[in-house]
Amino acid sequence: MRILCVLAMLFLYSQRLLAESESLPTTGLPEQTQALKEAVLQLNRDLFILEEDLLFPPNTQIVVFVSWDKGVFFDLDAVELKIDGKTVTTHLYTEKQKSALKRGGMQKLYLGNLKAGEHEVTALLIGFGPNGRPYKRAASHVVRKTTQALRLELKIEDRQEQQQPEFKILEWES
Amino acid sequence: MPLCITVKKIRFWPISLWVALLLLISKAFVVQAQENSQQKPLEVVDSALGESLYYYYQGEDVQALSVLLVAKERAELQENSVAASLLEGALAVRFGLYKRAHTLLEALLEGTLTPSMRERVWLQLAALQYQQGIYAEVKQALDQIEEPVLSHLSVRYLNLKALLALAQGQTEQAASVYKQMPNYAPQKAYLHHNIALKYFTLEDKSVFQNWIEISSDWREAKWKGSKERVLLDRNHMHEKAALEDRVLLLEGYSHLQVESYESAGKAFASVRRKSPYLSEALLGQTYNALGQKQLAQAHRALEWLLKLEPSSLNAQSALLALAKKEEEAEQYVVATGLYKQALDAYELAYVGLEKGLITENYLPSLLDFSYDDLLERLNEPDTKATEPKLKPLLLELVLNSQFRKAFMKVEELLKLKVALQKGDNTIEGLWSAYEVKTKLRLEKASDLNRQTYSERLKRLWHSQQLTETNIQALEIQFGDLAFAEEELLGYWQQYERAKNSLNIIKQSNMWSIQELAQHEETLRLIRGALLWNAAEQALDRRWLVKKNHKVITVALKEADERLTRIDKEIKNTPDLVELKQRLEALGLRQAELEVQISDLFDSAYEALKGEVKQFFQQKMARLQVTKQEARLGLARIEDARWLRGSSHE
Incomplete structure (x- = not known):
């Protein structure tokens, strides 16, 4: 009987201790890891800004984005970007990248520098058109580079009436 | 985790200005305007949001977060600030920055949001709380969502609801939520396996077998030309192979559970060598070999596992399993009466001692359980002439590592025997007998x-x-x-x-x-x-x-x-x-x-x-x-x- 009583006492006491220990704040490795991740992100952010300020200042900066809406009549495979007839970048798309574009993502296709004045920007789009046939089209646009950063959007859309894809280069307001 | 946003950019201000004017008139108008805007896709005006989404959908969390942080620093998220905050919150959840995610999402809920945006925030908050294991709050957050408007939101909602049910041990409820999920949802495959696994851990064999059969059908039929396969092939090639390996693993463990070792072995061996689940398969092979008492095979699988991931949990689990099995083997042999042989061996040893056939140097070797030592001593000139029958028996006992356990059992039995033989009814005598029982009981409880x-x-x-x-x-x-x-x-x-x-x-x-x-x-x-x-x-x-x-x-x-x-x-x-x-x-x-x-x-x-x-x-x-x-x-x-x-x- 005495054993039982003392065991019961021990049990009750242990429950209280357990409850106390549960209320302790969680500290340790997970928090430290979170702090480190935050620090790495800050570092990355500063480096992004530094890189852009240094290598692509606004007075010469040109950025070209790619966006893709729906994609029923065109399956994008690759893109080639030319400025004043000179190829500045090419990109071959993976399934993952295409899916990201279709779901609303915008790809920063090109970030570079350009002198002030008039320039011709041409995008050559390669892929598969309606009925899965190979498809190759170009879209051109003449832009005027000022001291402001120049932002362009290469937009791929479906033209429902003609059952064909449409490619546009749009200029964004800075 | 998809975030439901599609791009439709506008570069002209008038619509936004009108909306802003309406916002100023009354709060009721605000809500109405938001209700209306909910009907059309969200307009992405800030390029940084679109760029971040591009990385987000590809699972490049650091890049996506960095783009957002840069845009925030440069105050470039003026038009899509709410969507950007939600995206940042989602990314923070995925990247494991719980504090940041919590602050962002709570702040969003305190502001004015359209009903659909509010539901997205609640969903994200529920996901965060699920990851933190705060299940009561997950339920509260999910209760805030009435009927998700868009299909992929509803898939996420259902998935979370089922995961919550699983975490709370409501497997039947999780299974019923699973049935509501559309077949095209990639989460459905994961959920299927989670539920199957739950039945497996619950040892509900018949239901588990049923789930595995469904799973096999899904693997065999649906990946051979169906719509699902196209989706999986295009977007989830790596996941497809990995899931196939998961199915094999589950099949293996399922067979293992019913001691169908041959089938289990085949399933484990079919897991690809480049699979992320290879180490688990090797663990399964170790268990399988142990189940068949094939220690050499278990050691081979373990060696491979140790080469692959020397410090992984699987390797350590296999090590522990092997160690436990060896212990179990000892106990098994003891339980089946080999301890009697040990006793006989001891009797013989004493006889040997009494008759001068064994030197006293012999006994410490037995107590140190060292085979090498024993062998050395047995080969010493003075023990060469020991009783021929005794030597192999002792050797066998030491070799099989039975001795220690057997000896302890003998000791316990002898204690009882001694008490009985002495007719000891004193407290000490009874205690001696009681102690043996208690010790055995406690050991069992501890195990x-x-x-x-x-x-x-x-x-x-x-x-x-x-x-x-x-x-x-x-x-x-x-x-x-x-x-x-x-x-x-x-x-x-x-x-x-x-x-x-x-x-x-x-x-x-x-x-x-x-x-x-x-x-x-x-x-x-x-x-x-x-x-x-x-x-x-x-x-x-x-x-x-x-x-x-x-x-x-x-x-x-x-x-x-x-x-x-x-x-x-x-x-x-x-x-x-x-x-x-x-x-x-x-x-x-x-x-x-x-x-x-x-x-x-x-x-x-x-x-x-x-x-x-x-x-x-x-x-x-x-x-x-x-x-x-x-x-x-x-x-x-x-x-x-x-x-x-x-x-x-």
Whole structure:
């Protein structure tokens, strides 16, 4: 009987201790890891800004984005970007990248520098058109580079009436 | 985790201005305007949001977060601030920045949101709380969502609802939610396996078999030309193969459960060599071989596993399983009566001693359980002439490692025998008999606790494989372990307090020596169990630390590459002094971070190594105690023989 009583006492006491220990704040490795991740992100952010300020200042900066809406009549495979007839970048798309574009993502296709004045920007789009046939089209646009950063959007859309894809280069307001 | 946003850019202001004007008129108008805007896709005006989404959908979380942070720093998220905050919150959840995610999402809920946006925020908050294991709050958050408007939102909603049901042990409910999910949803496959796994851990064999059959159908039929296959092929090639391996694993474990070793072996062997689940398959092969008592095969699978992932949880689990199996084998043999052989061996040994056939040097060898030592002694000239029958029998016993267990059993039985033969009704005599029973009972209870704990760890391990990303799962497990750590700490305190209480009672002379001894024994066993738990946890945390280390190292590597690029450029333009100073400062910060990470993980490794070392030291100490007990037991056997001899007389 005495054993039982003392065991019961021990049990009750242990429950209280357990409850106390549960209320302790969680500290340790997970928090430290979170702090480190935050620090790495800050570092990355500063480096992004530094890189852009240094290598692509606004007075010469040109950025070209790619966006893709729906994609029923065109399956994008690759893109080639030319400025004043000179190829500045090419990109071959993976399934993952295409899916990201279709779901609303915008790809920063090109970030570079350009002198002030008039320039011709041409995008050559390669892929598969309606009925899965190979498809190759170009879209051109003449832009005027000022001291402001120049932002362009290469937009791929479906033209429902003609059952064909449409490619546009749009200029964004800075 | 898809975030439902589609791009439809507008570059003209009038619509936005009108909306702004309406906002000023009345709050009711605001809500109405938002209700209307909910009907059309969200307009992405800020390029940074679109760019971040591009990385987000590809699972490049660091890049996506960095783009958003840069845009925030430059105040470039004026038009899509709410959507950007939601995206940042989602990314923070995925990247394991719980504090940031919580702050962002709470702040969003405090503001004015359209109903659909509010539901998205609640959903994200529910996901965050699920990862943190705060299930009551997950339910509360999900209750805020009435009927998700868009299909992929509803898929996420259902998925979370089912996961919550699983976490709360409501498997039937999870299964019913599963049925509501559309077949095209990639989450459905994961959920299927989570539910199957739950039935597996619940040992509900018939239901589990049913789920596995469905799973096999899905694998065989649906991946051969159906719509699902197209979706999986295009977007989830890697997941498809990985899921196939998961199915094989589950099949293997399912067969293992019903001791269908051949089929289990085939399933485990079919897992691809490049599979992320290879180590689990090897663990399965180890279990399978152990189930068939093929120790050599188990060792082969274990060796491969150790080469593949020397410090992984799977490798350690296999090691433990092997060790446990060896122990079980001992117990099995003891239970089936081999201890009698040991007793006979001892009888023979004594006969040998009495007759002068064995020298006294022989006995310590037996107690040290060293085969090599024994062999050496047996080959000594003075033992060459021992009884021919005795030598192989003793050798066999030592070889099979039966001796220690057998001897302990003999000792316990003899205690009882002695008490009975003496007709001892004194307290001491009865206590002696009682002590044997209590000890056996406590050992059994302790083993049971260990098994339960080990099962819980296994379940955690499996559940982390099947959540949406490894990072999420990692953080879930991390949270659980942090809690478990606290729990463990609580038990330690409990143990220490109990020990103190016992000392006080001891001093107060309330109990007899026997009663005190019993409680001290109980405490010793509790302590043993705690050490076991600590070691298992330590091994588990080691794996987690490694994973987290990798995530941070990858991010830092990217930063380093960026730094190198800029540094190269700066060398060519020496007038940019200020930028160079910033670069140097960032370089220093990066170095500091590296040191910090290195210190953190080194200390974590050291701590873990310490814990494991401590565990094994304790185990060694216990072995020493066992040896002493064995020596004592030897003396008691002699007493027993003497008593038996004298009673015959």
